[in-house]
Every structure is written in C-alpha cells, then in structure tokens.
Amino acid sequence: MNGTMKVPGDKSISHRSVMFGALAHGKTTVTGLLTGDDCLSTIECFQKLGVEIKRDGEYVEIYGKGLEGLKEPTEVLNVGNSGTTIRLLLGILANLPFHTTVIGDESIAKRPMGRVTLPLKEMGAKIDGREDGKFTPISIRGGNLRGINYQSPVASAQVKSAILLAGLNASGITSVTEPEDSRDHTERMLQAFGCNVKVDGLTKSIEGGQKLQATAIDVPGDISSAAFFLVAGAIVNNSSIKIKNVGINPTRTGILDILEKMDANITIENANHEASEPYADIAVETSNLQAVEISGDIIPRLIDEIPILALAATQAEGTTIIKDAAELKVKETNRIDTVVAELKKMGANIEATEDGMKITGPTKLHGARVSSHGDHRIGMMLAVASCIASGVTEIENTSAITISYPGFFEQLQALQS
C-alpha cells in the first residue's frame, strides 16, 4: 500500500463544533467537518431544536442565538447510532425548561444512559425513560439546575462533557472527577468559544452563567480513522503511507505510543502544537511488530482503536494482552466479543478475557465470511484484515462504515493501485 492521503475530520471535534456553535451567540463557521452519519444526526437534532444550520459538504455555518435560542421541538429527536450525540445532547437539554424525547437506533437502545441521566437528575433535571431513564427512549425537561461535584465511576469524555455542559447554566460551580483522563475536546473547545473551564488534575470544573461566543473551527483529521491506515501500512508488505493533517491531541494519541512500543516504523512530521487542537503528518512503513501489554490509563487514550490494534497484534511476535478495557462492551457492539468472533473466523489466535483480550502472533489470516455486526470500526478493521488474508474475504453490513468514515473503501483501494 503506497501513497499520501488525508482522512476525514475528527468525529469528536465535529460533533462539538456543531453543538457549541448552536449554543453560542453569532455565526460559527466550521471547516473540515466529518460528514459521517453520526455528525449528520447531530446537525439534524439541533435543527429540530430551532437552530439555523447551513452545510455545504464539509463547510458548515451555524447561526446560534445562545442557549435560550433553542426551542421546544415538535418532533422526537433521533440520534441514530451516535453515543456522543445523545449523551452531550442530554447535558445541554438539562438546562432547558421544555420537554424533549430522544431516541436512537437498536445499538443505542442497548447502551447505558444512566451514566449521564443519574448525575443530570442530581443537578435537578427531570428525566424519565425505559428502566427509570437508564435506556432510550428518554424524555427530559430541564431548567433550574444546581452545580454538583461528580465523581464519575468511568473515564468517559461523554459523561464528563454532559455534566460540564449542564453546568453551563447551573447555579454555582459544577465539577467532574474521572478515574483516568478522557479526551479533552470539550474543555479545549469551550475555551475557544470564550468560556472558562478549570483543570485541576483529574477534576474539571465550570462556573454557571457563562455565555459562548461564536468562533471559527477548523477540524483536523481523525486519528481514530487514520488508525486503520497506520496499522494497514505496518502489516501489509512493501507499504509506505503518509497521512496529512491528523489530530494529535495528547488525550487521543495512545495508538501512536502503542505502535511505537510494538516497533512500528512511524514518523511524525510538521507537527503544529500551537493550534487549539494540535495536528501533524504521520508516516508509516511496513514493520516487524512485537507484542505489547495495553492496560491502565492509556486505555481511554486509545479506546476506539482497540479493534484495529487487535488486528495488529495478530501479526506481532508474541502474546499481546489487552486489559482494563471493559468499556469496549458498551460501544456500538460489545467490541470484545465482536473482534474475537470475527478475527477467529479468519484464523487468528485470539481469546476474550473479562476486560479485554489475549492475542498471540504472528498468524497467517485467511479469507472468510465475516460481519461488521453494524459497527463501523469492526467493519473497517475487517477490511484491513482482508488485505493481508489469503483468498477472498466477504464482509457483511459494510454500510455501517459511513457512521465515521464516508469514502473509506475508495481510499483503501487507491492505496493499493
């Protein structure tokens, strides 16, 4: 695989640019927005809340009228497949004194929402839903919140962000403490919109009553999307790939640290650390990978990259252990089960453990009929696996890939021609 490429905009930053633009006063512009289905769901939800949003491809204009500019929707809001949309949206709606019902797809219906609805109820939001508001459909009537100091049982940027966003209009100070640091895009972008977020180790706090001012956001490439090509470049013979303009926020670069530990030939060039969200070009060449242990506080820094790292581990010398990653069970699918089941079909030596997996390599993979299970990251991991497998691989339900990566197959093919 050879060539120079760009990956689509960062999903986490794209969601937040639309949401914060909707909460701000004035016209926010966004360049490089990810046009994946999840971010389109975010745009649609905020349009249904009365915000004027104009999109031309990856360029978006959002005409915000402040938090108070959001209107009670006449329809149910549908977040589709997007966990980030529903959890951050609930944090925002917790401030608004009107009724909203939020639903999503079959996968969202299985994902835990109690992790945000419980603290939001504690702040004073009225929330009901299936199993007492722990699962969708969820209805919420917000307003008159009071700040809390919340000790989150999980390292989750979605939980942290939902509470900080609810804190925007709560009385006093709202703080969240996590067991490990999660991605900090909310903290960074709230600063870019003129709000003050205090960072004190694992505790982040915000004072209520702050207003967001519209700004211009330039979204860097998504390192979680680049990850598929970084691993492809490392495991496919005679490869040399350069990916331009990839976000390298330190709360997201666990994949680079692990690939370096695995002896991957990776180089980082033209880094710009001055931007609110730092970015760089990343180059990779075919590598002789070594097994590693992936555990502890690096997990939140690479949680979405574990499926593709599991594939890398099948080609590494020795036994790779992934642990402390139980959060994988509550993503779009149970990603421990789906990764293990599908890679086994292709001949991998891989076992599920209670909070991760154990993979011994290197193994020659063979083509098989496999499935994404409707999970974009599983679909893309299997497509990369097919590039090193002997024979034909058939992947069911690849349409899920447009959740985070429209144009994925075209780019994969372009590197092979």
Ligand SMILES: O=C(O)C1=C[C@@H](OP(=O)(O)O)[C@@H](O)[C@H](O)C1
């Ligand atoms: O805040 C975000 O943008 C995200 C946070 C992570 O989820 P958790 O907060 O559940 O860890 C990540 O897995 C997801 O893809 C995006």
Ligand SMILES: C=C(OP(=O)(O)O)C(=O)O
């Ligand atoms: C877990 C993911 O996203 P979300 O939680 O937003 O559905 C992901 O993109 O891998």
